[in-house]
Amino acid sequence: MSDILLKITDLHAGIEGREILCGIDLEIRRGEVHAVMGPNGAGKSTLSAVLTGKPQYTVTQGSVEFMGRDLLALSPEERAWAGMFLSFQYPVEIPGVSITNFMKTALNAKRAAAGLEPLKAAEFLKLMREKMAFVQMKPEFAKREVNVGFSGGEKKRNEIFQMAMLDPVLSILDETDSGLDVDALKIVADGVNALRTPEKSAIIITHYQKLLDYVVPDVVHVLKAGRIVRTGGREIIGLIESQGFDQF
Amino acid sequence: MPGHYVDIPVGREGAQVVADRLRQVYILRPGDTCPPLHIVAEKGSRTEVTLVVMPGVDVDIRVDVDLMGEGADLRMAGLYVCGGKERVSVHTRVCHRAPGCSSDQVFTGIAGGGARVAFHGTIVVAPDAQQTQAFQQSRNLLLSQDARVETEPQLEIYADDVKCSHGATVGSLNADEQFYMRSRGVPEAEAKVLQMLSFLSPVLAGLEEKDALAAELEQAIRSIV
Numbered sequence: 448m449s450d451i452l453l454k455i456t457d458l459h460a461g462i463e464g465r466e467i468l469c470g471i472d473l474e475i476r477r478g479e480v481h482a483v484m485g486p487n488g489a490g491k492s493t494l495s496a497v498l499t500g501k502p503q504y505t506v507t508q509g510s511v512e513f514m515g516r517d518l519l520a521l522s523p524e525e526r527a528w529a530g531m532f533l534s535f536q537y538p539v540e541i542p543g544v545s546i547t548n549f550m551k552t553a554l555n556a557k558r559a560a561a562g563l564e565p566l567k568a569a570e571f572l573k574l575m576r577e578k579m580a581f582v583q584m585k586p587e588f589a590k591r592e593v594n595v596g597f598s599g600g601e602k603k604r605n606e607i608f609q610m611a612m613l614d615p616v617l618s619i620l621d622e623t624d625s626g627l628d629v630d631a632l633k634i635v636a637d638g639v640n641a642l643r644t645p646e647k648s649a650i651i652i653t654h655y656q657k658l659l660d661y662v663v664p665d666v667v668h669v670l671k672a673g674r675i676v677r678t679g680g681r682e683i684i685g686l687i688e689s690q691g692f693d694q695f
Numbered sequence: 696m697p698g699h700y701v702d703i704p705v706g707r708e709g710a711q712v713v714a715d716r717l718r719q720v721y722i723l724r725p726g727d728t729c730p731p732l733h734i735v736a737e738k739g740s741r742t743e744v745t746l747v748v749m750p751g752v753d754v755d756i757r758v759d760v761d762l763m764g765e766g767a768d769l770r771m772a773g774l775y776v777c778g779g780k781e782r783v784s785v786h787t788r789v790c791h792r793a794p795g796c797s798s799d800q801v802f803t804g805i806a807g808g809g810a811r812v813a814f815h816g817t818i819v820v821a822p823d824a825q826q827t828q829a830f831q832q833s834r835n836l837l838l839s840q841d842a843r844v845e846t847e848p849q850l851e852i853y854a855d856d857v858k859c860s861h862g863a864t865v866g867s868l869n870a871d872e873q874f875y876m877r878s879r880g881v882p883e884a885e886a887k888v889l890q891m892l893s894f895l896s897p898v899l900a901g902l903e904e905k906d907a908l909a910a911e912l913e914q915a916i917r918s919i920v
Contacts, residue, residue, distance in 0.1 A: 499878050500877075500878075501874050501878075502870070502874065503870065522877070522883070523874060523877035523878050524877045524878075524880050524881060524882050524883065526878075527877070527878055527879055527880035528880055532878075532879075533878050535875065535878075538875070539871055539872050539875040541872060541875075541876070541889070541890075541893050542893050542896055542897065543892055543893040543894075543895070543896020543897070543899070543900070544889050544892065544893050544896075548889075549876070549879070549881075549889070552881050552885060552889065553876070553879040553880045553881050554880070556880045556881055556882055556885065557880040560880075609879060613879065613880065
């Protein structure tokens with residue numbers, strides 16, 4: 448098994464004819480946590496959207512390999528089945544669809560893609576209970592409609608809950624720290640840290656160091672105007688905190 | 696036109712007392728027809744009318760309601776799922792003829808294929824029907840270029856102390872919602888089914904028959920995706 452999980456080469460992409468990513472190169476090994484930091488409008492969310500296959504975005508140049516496969520040839524659901532997960536900056540509300548029903552559909556589709564039988568009802572409920580406890584979601588949330596009437600913190604916890612349920616190989620956390628108070632932030636960070644293993648990787652997208660106090664990255668990238676302008680270790684976080692993004 | 700209508704008195708005083716409360720549910724499946732309905736609601740009565748149009752039904756639905764007695768209340772809900780060449784038209788006319796009556800109408804549905812759906816809803820508030828509350832909403836989802844939805848709300852208000860509103864929307868499946876589900880591994884076709892169920896859910900949630908109907912509507916949706 449190759450050590451390299453994700454390899455992005457000269458990626459150019461945009462939306463509605465406007466180029467937002469202007470040549471991204473990035474390599475993530477198994478077990479690594481990468482932080483992508485940058486000012487508003489740098490292309491951070493575009494990067495997460497393109498990696499997970501959001502249909503409105505177009506890749507105009509470059510390639511992305513995920514576990515040796517051509518990622519860009521896969522549909523969003525195929526990417527999920529291959530082990531990719533995006534925690535949304537703005538999780539979407541789905542009235543009339545319960546978290547249980549949603550997760551059952553998602554998990555069993557992933558199992559089907561791997562040639563596995565659907566989980567038995569009792570096994571599924573046990574897994575749900577376990578993962579909800581893990582992010583300190585109350586059991587009654589299982590019956591709630593997806594994200595409807597949730598507070599900001601509850602929505603983000605629901606994202607981490609789903610991440611734990613789907614057990615991805617590569618998790619992308621898009622501004623997961625925005626709008627969270629310290630308690631919610633710690634719950635989210637504990638969740639992410641508990642999912643860290645030598646085989647799994649994460650990309651933490653943020654313009655803020657908050658979450659990175661709790662989830663310590665191995666590599667830090669600075670994204671600016673659609674390009675990675677600096678790559679290094681944790682020391683970059685301190686530089687950003689003291690002097691902002693203008694120095695890069 | 697009274698001869699064409701099925702007259703349904705609700706809460707009528709005197710010889711023909713029906714009940715203070717009337718619930719009528721019409722589930723139209725292929726081959727079914729729906730007679731024009733004329734509901735006369737007397738003082739203090741409660742009326743609930745539900746109309747569900749399953750795929751493969753061509754129908755012309757007419758419902759006239761006269762809120763004759765003070766404080767009468769009407770809830771009318773309509774759901775449709777069309778994915779072929781259906782022709783569905785709905786005409787409602789709700790007349791507030793006495794003070795303090797309330798009416799709430801919601802029509803919602805999904806049109807795909809080459810379906811044609813029309814909704815014409817009129818609310819009339821008579822001059823002495825003060826303190827009327829009348830609401831009407833039409834929400835429609837268009838799945839294809841060839842499907843057509845026409846929605847025409849109309850308010851005729853002759854009293855001054857009233858609360859009335861109407862709204863109509865025709866839209867398509869929300870792309871962000873769909874991407875959210877697909878990013879979690881829900882296949883595209885399944886995501887669409889969930890989205891459509893989600894779209895119908897506000898109306899469905901208010902119905903007593905929701906559990907039995909939900910299963911049939913899910914099948915109906917699957918048949919047109």
